[in-house]
Amino acid sequence: MSESMITKQAIASGFKQLMKEKTFDKITILDITKTCGLNRQTFYYHFQDKYELLNWIFYNEVILVLTKDLSLDTWPDNLFHMLTVMKENDTFYRNAINHSFQEEFRNYLLTISEELFCSIIDHIKVNYSMPEEDQKFLSRFLSYGVVDSIVYWVKEGMVRSPLELKKHIVSIVNECKMYATKHPTTLL
Template identity: 40%
Template sequence: MSDSLITKRAIAEALKQVCREKPFDKISISNITSVWGLNRQTFYYHFQDKYELLSWIYYHENFAKIAEDITLRNWDQKIYELLLNMKKEKAFYMNTIKEQEHTFESYLFEMAKALFTEAIVSLDEKKKLTKEERDFDAEFFAYGICGIIVDWAEKGMKMEPRLVAERLKSLARAAERIAYLRGQAEL
């Protein structure tokens, strides 16, 4: 592991620690760097600002790992892993999603949309749906998943991650059946 990656991870951990005590919008770069005794120049060498750091954490600690080998068969397990990670760092995610939900949500949305697009294309065997219809349907389901996960986090992550993932999978199966029937219907 490179020194740069080690430093980035240390800075990320520092932000998580500070987020346990302060709202994200009240956190300064000095608050972050003081955790490990780093200077501000070290922070700015690696990140432009705390928002870039936050985006880096979301991507590298969640979405890069999930997207690595996600498939239509294992996406619910990957969502479960995401939810477990979020619950493990509950204070951090509850604090930062409220402040910067669009950063988190945009990563989640793009991943979910790609999966649903793939599913819809595979279910539309007769190629009856236009690209616009497929995109619309995929975005509908992606927004649904994003909304449920963000809402779950904002409400305190009370439901167990396994149950959230199972319910999302159940809804997706129902959606698959609808998409299949829609693709099979004679117009």
């Protein structure tokens, strides 16, 4: 691992520790650098501000986990792994989503999930023709449902286990897939 990556992870770790004690809005760059034993110049060498740091954490801990080797076969396991990472860092993610970064996080997940659902729909529409407009609508509909379920799960304190939430989401997506294959002309 590069020295730059080690430093970024140290900064992220210090920031996550602070997020257990303070809300995002109350944390300063000075707080972060004191916590990880670095100076402000080092922080600014790696991140423009705390928003970019938060974005980097989300990307590396959530988005990369969700998208790693993403396919129709792997998405449920990737979803479970992502939810597990979030649950293991529950205070951080609750604080981040409740106090600062909900829309950015949500938009990240919406983009990825919409692409995934387009792929799933492409796979199931082999037996019939679905207009592209309907495919986009269905993908967007499923994406908003899944992503908002995840955001709600975080906001409500992650009471359900990652496995329970994954099973619930996968079940609903599978039911929608079965409905779409049985009723291709009644999607809208």
